[in-house]
Amino acid sequence: MKLDFIYRFAFILLPILSWSQTATIRGVVLDDRNIPIDNVNITSNEVGTISNTNGFYELKIAANTEVTVTFTHILYKRVLVKFNLKNGQAVEFNPVMDLNIEQIATIVINSNQRQSVNGVTTIAPELLRTIKGAQPGVENILKTLPGVNISNELSTQYSVRGGNFDENLVYVNEIEVYRPFLVRSGQQEGLSFVNTDLVQNVDFSAGGFQAKYGDKLSSVLDITYKNPIKFGMKADVSLLGGSISAEAVSKDSKLSGIMGLRYRDNSLILNSLETEGNVKPVFADAQTYLTYKFTDKFQVNFLGNISSNKYTFQPQNRQTNFGTIDNPIALLVFYEGQEKDAYHTYFGAFKANYFANDNLTLKLIASTYHTIEEEHFDILAQYRLGEVNGTIGDENFGEVEFSEGVGAQLTHARNDLDALITTVEHKGDYKIDTNIFEWSIKYTNEDIRDRLVEWEVIDSAGFSINPPKSNSLKDQPYQPYEGPLVAFQNVRATNSAQIQRFQAYAQWSKRSVLGSNDVFYNFGVRTHHWTVNGDRIESHSQTVFSPRAQFAVKPDWDKDMIFRIAGGLYYQPPFYRELRDSSGTVQPSVKAQKSIHLVLGNEYSFKMWDRPFKLVSETYYKHLTDVNPYTLENVRIRYRANNKAKAYAYGLDLRLNGEFVPGTESWFSFGYLKTEENIEERGYIARPTDQRLKFGVLFQDYVPNIPELKVYLNLVYNTGVPGGSPSYADPYDYQNRLRDYKRADVGFSYAIVDRDKAYNANWKNAFKELTIGVEVFNMFNVQNSITNTWVRDVYSKRQYAIPNYLSPRVFNVRLSMKF
Template sequence: MYLLRFAFIVLPALVWSQTATIKGIILDDAHLPIDNVNIKVGDIGTNSNTNGFYELKIPAHSEVTVAFTHILYKRVIVKFNLKNGQVVEFNPVMSLNIEQIATVVINSNQRQSVTGVTIIAPELLRTIKGAQPGVENILKTLPGVNISNELSTQYSVRGGNFDENLVYVNDIEVYRPFLVRSGQQEGLSFVNTDLVQNIDFSAGGFQAKYGDKLSSVLDITYKTPIKFGVNADLSLLGGSISAEAVSKDSKFSGIIGVRYRDNGLILNSLETEGIVKPVFADAQTYLTYKFTDKFQVNFLGNISSNKYTFEPQNRQTNFGTIADPKALLVYYEGQEKDAYNTYFGAFKANYFASEDLTLKLVASTYHTTEEEYFDILAQYRLGEVNTNIGDENLGEVEFSEGIGSQLTHARNDLDAMITTVEHKGDYKMDDNTLEWSIKYTHEDIRDRLVEWEVIDSAGFSINPPNLDVFKDQPYQTYQGPLVAFQNVRATNYVKIERFQAYAQWSKRSELGTNEVFYNLGVRAHHWTVNGDGIESNSQTVFSPRAQFAIKPDWDKDMLFRVAGGLYYQPPFYRELRDSSGTVKPEVQAQKSIHLVLGNEYSFKMWDRPFKLVSEAYYKHMTDVNPYTLENVRIRYRANNNAKAYAYGLDLRLNGEFVPGTESWFSFGYLKTEENIENRGYIARPTDQRLKFGVLFQDYVPNIPELKVYLNLVYNTGVPGGSPSYANPYDYQNRLRDYKRADVGFSYAIVDGDRTYTSNWKNAFKELTIGVEVFNMFDVQNSITNTWVRDVYSKRQSAVPNYLSPRVFNVRLSMKF
């Protein structure tokens, strides 16, 4: 009897001790925090503070109803079904109306979108780092997004190139460096993951409020702090620290982050040996000051310094087949010094004129100074490898098939200043939303390009490929002048004035018993190119866009979506400059017609939430500006003599494959081809046919503090295995498939949901130690080929330039 009584008393307590946490900020329609909101579940409750922040423990492993109530606002009723220890951020928006709104059911930290936007949980960025940590490390696991260089943050989307992606931070467009040739020199991603609150990504068919690019939009929102906190992260590749705070009167709040990155651990593992010093650092801040409840000012600032110094010494690359193994031996002299310094500042004023009308004014300036200096002499031997087992010279080159040298030189300087002023506004009336913008941009580019390359094979200088004179040495004497294999010299001073505007209308309503969403919008873009020695040229384009989504009143949770429009990409400076360095102001905007059909199916499996997202898309492109792609450097032909198309299918299944964690599996099929000067269709440089991506999280059931993540990507090879000077119609060689798996293990020494008796542990809110293995299976991926001539056959051999091998990293993360 006593045992039975004990069970009745203790077991409910044990069940109740299984808890989860919901927390967040409660906002009104003007996005201002609401204090003294009553949050209640059963007999447990709490109130939001003066900053609108709340935190509440709720029972786990059961459906509970949470009520958010305030005397002046609509009541919000939310149902949660969370796992033990799960933390979900829920930020309700309460309206000034006493009517009760419909119940919202939340089973995970994903929110459904009708606009075709993929929403990524910020916690994933801070948990899954990778060789190049940042939002791009997560994007590469999504269907339709391709990254084939782990040292770079550049990505291509659905057949587009690296220049066709928009990036916004808090409504402010940000820019990337211009002169980057490979990921080794690139540095840090602009987005500081420690500062991120929301991440939205669209791979096509996006709304008119987003700018004029052809491929994708990455829309980032930085935090508005609600309390003091410090985060720090240390690893063998560098570290970061961020701090956030809010004033006592809640008028002023700010967050600042500093990052340092040294890629020496990865670069020193490459085949090319030498002295390498890649040092990248930046500091960012986002500040908010609330003058009144209706008027506030934000400031976003960034200072970035990227320095890359390299003194190569030697390289040996083994390739070929088992029957015919070959090796390339290279001995170097000289060095490379690159520097990219960027400064970015933006003010945004927000005026909440009423509950329905919001007006914004944004002013920003981006300044970049970039230098690429190198003089490198490479002397090479291409030969057959000794394969005799037991021979003391096993693996060495014994018979030379190619001997030569290559001297490369560059003195490239670029100074760019981009200034922008923009007015934005939105007005809500019932279920309708009207948004508009007027934007002016001034781009001032000062560019000096000096590059030349001399190639010598078997003692004889090689003429450039476009020279009609053929050398047949040593059999015939060559009488012509000696010229460099490549020689580019140009100095450009270019100014571009841009005027942009958009207006769009959105509405959520019902069609019978079905929920529907409409969006119609149009953009206008006028630009003028002028400069020293450049004949001024002006152009104007209009871009209409539309979206429609319907959620049928079915037993199955389905959402259908269609989006399309006419998208233009007015040329930026790099698209105006051809391979000789000449600026052509008459280059037109590339044009693309988008059609996207999507479906989202939400369901339960194993009593846990899952979602299958499917999208089929087609793009028809005209006035295409062809380009060559070498590593991550793009060089345009600066004309519009091509047309192209792209179509494909993207699938992603995400959900709680392991209770309390989010994972996904993705698949993408893509085909994109271009027709240059009506010579016929050939594969574009970004024709990545098949893509598989996996982001998987797990933990030890009996030790939930011990977690593991797997970041796996498989991409079929893209065209790009040909020489950079080659005619694309003569070379359609593809690089080998890209296969990479990164895995990370972490153990939470201190968890914010537990209490500790040790004094030193109480000093931390969170403390985690981890080990990461990059390229776990040590796959030899390549990003380009080096082409070396055979002395005897005069053929060229493609020698792969391999990316990083397996690398181990140790990480320590802490929160105060």
């Protein structure tokens, strides 16, 4: 990875993420007339600083290893210098920056120097921009990490170590971001909130995270957007859409900003699915991140996002073949009607930063998130279930010759939601020697207005099917049903709910020495108080406290290892979706789900083939109580809105990453997970996210004689999860698992213009980079399924599980350029 892409702002955001034996460099940055230069960015791996008005700087760097330090300024050519200092050594270095000549050629860093002591995985932003997928973004890379499971390439949702999609925190520049509420399938989701063209840094924790992160049970994704130091533009165009981003800084370096526009049309993928029809999935958004420096001590940031996702679908027909070779069966469906969904979100946040001195930083954050969502559909599906002609050579081969069941299904929905979430937060950190104290006070108001109207009528061979939990069923069709005809499923509710939340945390971190070993301590506690009220909702308040701790040690061994242990009590106070039961009624007394985490980890850094590698292993255990049971269908979660279950999860995650090919980062990961729940003391059964085994590969390579030609492979294998049963079914009666998820995406790219080369052709010099590529999604054309459609044979009363397949093999062409 290139040094340009691993600049870190850890001294502001995560001051203790990186730690090892250190040395010090200090001096004055001068121009060619020996005049000091202020506001020079000095960076080394994940740490950095800025020269003051006198040009003075001081920087801590890793000791006993070769480190590259970069000096950059908007008006001068950058300077890159290598250092290899002993522990505690201090040297003076006074670089001279020139307006015209780059003093040292760009140096490529061969590995990530960070020695994580708090279990955070750092992902190079260039990987996000290089390795695409059917649903590109940071989630496309996360799915190759151990402990992270994504079994739907059309979705940005992911589960971590047995948790569900609602148990993951996402931050952009310390500001929490949200997802739409009403999305029920991956093909409706659209774009990930995170715009990869704007990303500077990506950190991910799969558990045992610190108290400064919020109250969720599973994971933290912490994104940092760029703070530009020069002008630049980037554009990306493919058969699935395009994006453009621009970054700039004012002449006085006070105002800097980056902006990105994205457009996505998934028609190429969705038109390849089994269900044929007219589909118009149009997704677009605009994001910006601005910084204005009033003084060296005070600056204001603004993060803004406008997103419009529209999904229109008019299904026509579908044929799904299943069964065995000896007994092939097919489901034929003919549709009438259409679905129209729309999700419009508006997000804005201001953050004021006051750097009182080198030890004290104070911040004030105010944000507003507004989402307007609608889900409207009326679809009539008439089906035939029958035996397929399997005689090879017959003119009717593959056609249904005998119908075992016929029927119809009419679904209707008029679901509308309007949510406004406003947050005000104060954060701060204070450093005393090797001690760091961090704190926060946060207030959030959630105002949600929701109308839920959806019903389903099922007719099988002329008989209306009653609700699945009806006690008045008879031996149909042989005995007539004499009761009233009702819908198979019918949900109607109108809610106006307000939730006020007060949150606070305080934590202490320290780096120290224990004998000849380096150690790291972290201890913190969070508190969360919330009140639920609204129209026809009885007011209810609750308070929880969440202590968390971490300890890491780096032994004074020849082998470069870090051992760590993390744990604590984690709560997840219910969000609106967790308060709404299957009938649509808000239950204000739902408690926070509670989990005790214990994580043991080890990182071993070593060299193989004279190149750097790292083996990361973690084992974990979670004990969960006050669990809110739920069913999962595609990406839609339906909670019972009670706390009548308990659960556990344990597993092992392994990841080996390094330069398997010189100059490129790749990794192999493995995960084992077991998670079960006990609902109302009926015994333990697998949870909906019980994905036992997971293998992930992210591999990059290039042709030795043609280094401009590169290839990447993104491969995932997950064993099937429970989810093959009807959504209305009792999970104790159905424990069917979906088939294993197997997917391989491959991409080829050729660099027409490389930033490190000079060209004689004038048109090439207009670009910094110009790349053309071809991508093959689902290279082996594996039929993965996300849910089952259940069809009843009225004669035998048997229910058939017909898989709903995900996307087949799809080809895409991409053109990327930088200016």
